[in-house]
Amino acid sequence: GRRDSAMVFYFTGRDPRYLIYMGRDKVENEVLIRWGWPEDVWFHVDKHSSAHVYVRLLEGQTGIDDLPTEVIEDCAQLTKLNSIEGCKLNDVDIVYTMWANLKKTGDMAVGQVGFHDRKAVRFTKVERRKNDICALLTKSKREENPNFQALREERDAREVAARKKAAQQARLEEKAARAEQERQKDIQGYKGAFDGEHMQSNAAIRDKAKAQGKSDIEACREMEDDFM
Numbered sequence: 001g002r003r004d005s006a007m008v009f010y011f012t013g014r015d016p017r018y019l020i021y022m023g024r025d026k027v028e029n030e031v032l033i034r035w036g037w038p039e040d041v042w043f044h045v046d047k048h049s050s051a052h053v054y055v056r057l058l059e060g061q062t063g064i065d066d067l068p069t070e071v072i073e074d075c076a077q078l079t080k081l082n083s084i085e086g087c088k089l090n091d092v093d094i095v096y097t098m099w100a101n102l103k104k105t106g107d108m109a110v111g112q113v114g115f116h117d118r119k120a121v122r123f124t125k126v127e128r129r130k131n132d133i134c135a136l137l138t139k140s141k142r143e144e145n146p147n148f149q150a151l152r153e154e155r156d157a158r159e160v161a162a163r164k165k166a167a168q169q170a171r172l173e174e175k176a177a178r179a180e181q182e183r184q185k186d187i188q189g190y191k192g193a194f195d196g197e198h199m200q201s202n203a204a205i206r207d208k209a210k211a212q213g214k215s216d217i218e219a220c221r222e223m224e225d226d227f228m
Helices: 026-035 069-081 131-140 148-193 202-211 216-227
Strands: 008-011 020-023 040-045 053-056 092-098 122-126 142-144
Touching: 008 131, 020 026, 020 069, 026 148, 040 069, 053 069, 069 092, 069 122, 069 131
Parallel strands: none
Antiparallel strands: 008 020, 008 142, 020 053, 040 053, 040 092, 092 122
């Protein structure tokens, strides 16, 4: 429905691999708080109102420590730029944390959030506005109205499918490893059954037969009888 769509601004910073986005206002922020992704990092000006800025970790990155310094700086500059009070100040603290650490309770105002774990919250200081970074971000800005609930559900479905595929692959590899173990066991078994002491070469059989005055054919028949 409408409540699960949000007017969102997307930005490209100095590293274009990272998706940076922000809600247009506090009502839109509610949708982002609810339907963010586990790999999203949330930014806000500390102790002042500001936009909620998010950046999405790349595939294979597992947490906030994987974010490069320049990406953190881009997001911090964008957050400061989009704060009515913060944009006029120097030495502004920006708070950032993983989306999953955002805590929303029923008694909070629209757009307001808390944290599950204060220790998982980071700070970075913006001493002053860097015009080149802000110009790059502003120029890249594009407005979209995606259904955030649908995007999150698609992401979760992909994750479930990937997990199933990985589990299936692990089962196949385990089965192949077991089959190989059995094969090695069988090979060892055959080696034991055909112990060298009991094996005779064709030449040895012929020599023995000649000594006994038997033809090759008779010698072969005797050998066959041994195996019956």
